[in-house]
Amino acid sequence: MSRTINTKSEPTVFGDDMAVGDHEKGTAANGYASSLLSNNLSFGKEEIFTLESLDPALNAKMHLVNNAIDEIGWTGYHYKLFVLNGFGYAVDSLLLLLQSIIQGQVNLQFDPPFKAGLTMALYIGLLLGALFWGLTADVIGRKWAFNVSLLICSVFTIVAGAAPTYNSLAFFIALSAFGGGGNLILDTTVFLEYLPSSKQWLLTLLACWWGIGQMVAGLIAWPFMSDYSCPATGLCNNSNNMGWRYLMYTCGALVFLMSIARVTVIRLKETPKYCLGQNEDDKVAETLQWMATKYNRPCSLTADQLRACGQVRTSTGAKGKLSISEFTIHWKGLFLTRKLAISTCLIWFSWTLIGLAYPLYNVFLPTYLATRGAQTGDSSNYTTWRNYAIVNMCGVWGPVLAGFLCNLKLLGRRGTMVIGALVTMVFFFAYTQVRTGAQNLGFNCAISFCLNIYYGTLYAYTPEVLPSAHRATGNGISVSFNRIMGTISAVVGVYANTSTPVPIYICAALYIVMAIVAAAFPFEPYGKRSA
Secondary structure, eight states, rough: OOOOOOOOOOOOTGGGGOOSSGGGGOOOOHHHHHHHHHSSSSSSSSSSSOOTTTHHHHHHHHHHHHHHHHHOOHHHHHHHHHHHHHHHHHHHHHHHHHHHHHHHHHHHHHOOOSHHHHHHHHHHHHHHHHHHHHHHHHHSSSSHHHHHHHHHHHHHHHHTOOOOOOOHHHHHHHHHHHHHHHHHHHHHHHTTTTOOOGTTTHHHHTTTTHHHHHHHHHHHHHHHHHHHHHOOOSSOOTTTTOOOHHHHHHHHHHHHHHHHHHHHOOOOOOOHHHHHHTOOOHHHHHHHHHHHHHTOOOOOOOOHHTTTTTOOOOOOOOOOSSSSHHHHHHHHHHSSSHHHHHHHHHHHHHHHHHHHHHHHHHTHHHHHHHHHHHHHOOOHHHHHHHHHHHHHHHTTTHHHHHHHTTTSTTTTTHHHHHHHHHHHHHHHHHTTTOOOOOOOHHHHHHHHHHHHHHHHHHHHHHHSOOGGGGHHHHHHHHHHHHHHHHHHHHHHHHHHHOOOOHHHHHHHHHHHHHHHHHHHHSSOOSSOOOO
C-alpha cells in the first residue's frame, strides 16, 4: 500500500519547558526511534503533546501505534465500544438521578433525622469508586474494571430496592455507587485508546448516553412515582409507597442486562496504549493485528518495530505495582512539565466547579419543578414526573450538538465548552423569571440541553489531554473533585431553601467561571492525536 513520508521533525507542543535533558543523553535505540518517526507511515497529524525529551521510546512507540490505529480506521469493534462504553455513562447518570427521585418518598416513609442522607451516601460511594477504579486502572489495566463495574452496580441497586431501613438503603446505594464510580473514567479511557484520530470527536458524542440514562430514569419514574407513592401527609409505608422500590428493581435489572452485554457482545482486549506503557510490545502488535484481520483492514505495525524503539521507562515502581511508590509515579506523571501541570490543575478546577453547579441544579430539579408548578396551579405528582422525563429527554441532544461543534476548526473543544457554559448561564438567569408552567418546562429543557454541551465536551477533553500512562489516574482525580462537591451540594440542599432562585444564581455565576477556565486551557485537541 502507498505510504506518506513525513520528513518533518516532530514538534514539541509543550514548548521549551519540555526540555528537561539534552540530546546527548539519547541512545542508539532513540536514534532508531527518530528514524521511525520520520520514515514510517504517517497520517499528517501530530500528537497533542510529545514526550521526546522525557521518554523518547514511549514517544516513538505512541506515534507508531497511533499510525496503526489510523491505518485500521473505524470498524465494527468501535461501534460495539461506543454502545457498551455508553452504557457506563448511562448508568452513572441513572444512579445519580435515582436517589434524587426516590429521596422525597423515602424520607416520608422512614422520616430520617438527616434528609439528604441518600445523596451523601451516593456521592461518598461515587468518590471512593472514582479513586479506586481510576488509580488501579493505570496499575493493573482497564479490562477487568470494564467487565465488572456494571455488575456491581446492578446487584446493589436491586438489593437497595428491598432495603428494610433507611440506613441499609443508604449503605446499599453507596455500594452501588462505588461500582459505578469509575464509569466516567474507564469508558472514556477505553474508547479513546482504540479510536482513530479522525473519529476522536465521537468521544464528545459518547456523552449523549449520559442524557439517555437521565431519560430512562425519568421515563421509568413517571408511572411508578405517579401511581405508587404515598401522599405528603398521612400514613406512608410499604402498602402505599412501593413506587420507589419498583423503580430500583426495574433500573437494577436494566443495568444487569447491560453488564451481561459487556462480557458477551464484546470480549474486550486490554487497550494497546496501556500495554505500551507496560513494555508489552508483543501484546500491542497482537491486539492491533487481530483487529485488522477480523475487520479485513491493513495494519503494518509489528512487534519488532516497537522493540526497535527501545524500552519505555515503565511506570512500575521498584516495590511492585500495588505500592505507594507506583501511585506516586502516576501522580507525578500529571505534572511532568509546566504546561501539563497547568492543564491538569485547570481540568481539576473545572470538574470541581461543575461538581457543585450540576447537582445544585439537577439533583434538586424535582424540588424546582414542584415549587414552580405550585405557583402556576399544578403541583400534581403526574405533572412533576412528566416534566422531569421531558426535561431529561432534551438533555440527550446536547452532546450530539457538542460532537458537531467540537469538530469545527474554528471552535474545537475549548470553544465548544465556552459556548456551552455561557449559553447555559444565560438560561439560568432567565429561569428566575419563569411565571407559567409552559415557561418552566421550556427553560428547564433549554438548560438541560445547553448544560450537556459543556459537560459532554469536558468529559471528552479530560482524557484527550492526559498522557496515556497516567490517564486513568488524572481522570479519576478529576471525577473525585466532582464527587466531593456533590457531597457538599447535598448539605447545601438541606440547609438552603432550594425553592428560591438563589441556587439558580449561584449556578449561573459558576458557569461564567467555567467559560473563563475553558478559554484558558493550554491544549486544543482538534486536529491532533491523543498521546
